[in-house]
Amino acid sequence: MPNSMKYIGEKLKSLKLEIAEEIAGMYKEKYNIEYTKLSKEKMNGHIAELVTMFAEGFIEGGSAARLQEVHNWGREFGKEASGLELSPERAILVVPILRKVVYKYIREEFAEGSHTFDQYYEVADTINPLIDKAIYSFTQSYVERNERKIQEAKDEILNLSVPVVPLTKEVAILPIIGHIDSKRSQELLNQALLKGQELKLSALILDLSGVHLIDTYVAQNLFQLNDALQLIGVQVIFSGLRPELAQTLVNLGISFDHMTVVNSLPQALKKTGLSVNADR
Known part of the structure; x- marks a missing residue:
């Protein structure tokens, strides 16, 4: 039995390039995949590498080390597929096709009648966990990388939603538009403090004309922002x-008495010694 397993493994290993070519061809034909982002040569290389791992599983046994190799393959392929913006549903379809083609070669070998059913089941028990591990590791890697990309995009959007715009060397304006949630509130505080120090501001205008909702939570955050900026010498x-x-704030019992509040942007500019030329 061990000799039969080794023989099948050696045969798969010797045919890895042919098997990879067949799998890649079926993948492209069945799912209409064009190799624009992932070259055919690179796809064939990935497949041949996995076929080799399967073959070595037959030769040396499906050990924990072999599962780790397949796990690493899935992680790398998932990372590459995500980076190339291949959808996980389409990219991972190569593995079921690989299972089908590899089993075709195995069945051809068993059709010659030189192996028993017990040996066939041993082959299945060896290769199935490896294929399952490849699918799981690929999916896990792809999802993790995509989640990181989504979070990075969210952070970038959040940063863009807190634009501190310099008006002079010492005066800047921070227009706040839309809803202020906990994350945006924290980013508001971080960016205001960062820019206040970086630009050496003496005054920062927070324009709230684009804010449609202020509750006790938002008001408290604005108080903290005001106090923190004043501590570094920036008038808010x-x-x-x-x-x-x-x-609404009056009804909630919230007071802005200790803060500088004006009705309009021109009035805020006047507070800083600037003015708006109405003729322009």
Whole structure:
């Protein structure tokens, strides 16, 4: 029995390039995959590498070390597929095709009648865990990398949602538009403090005309922002608070008495010694 397993493994290993070519061809034909982002040569190389691991599983046994090799293969292929923006559903379809083609070669070998059913089941028990590991590791790697990319995009968008715009060497404006949640509130504080020090600001105007909802949580964060900036020597001027929001804050018992609040952006500019030329 061990000799039969070794023989099948050696045969698969010797045919790895032919098997890889057949699998890649079926993959392209069945799912209409064009090798624009992942070259045919590279795809064939990935497949041949996995076939070799399967073959060595027959030769040396499906040990933990072999499973680790297949795991590493799945991780690398998943990482590459994600980087090339191949969808996981389409990229991983190569593995079921690989299973089908490899089993075809195994069945051809067993059809000659020189092996027993017990040996066939031993072959299945060896190769199936390796194939399952390849699929699992690929999917895990792809999802993890995609989640990182999505989070990086979210962080970038969040950073863009807190634009500190210099008006002069010492004065800048931070227009706040839309809803302020906990993450954006923290980013607001971080960016305001960072830019306040980086630009050596003496005053920062926070324009709230684009904010449609302020509750006790948001107000508390604005208080913290005001206090933190004042501690580093930056005067904070709030402008553009909508009348309906002001009424809501009064009803909630929230007071802005210790903060500099003006009705409009021109008034805020005037507070800093700047003005808006109405003729322009």
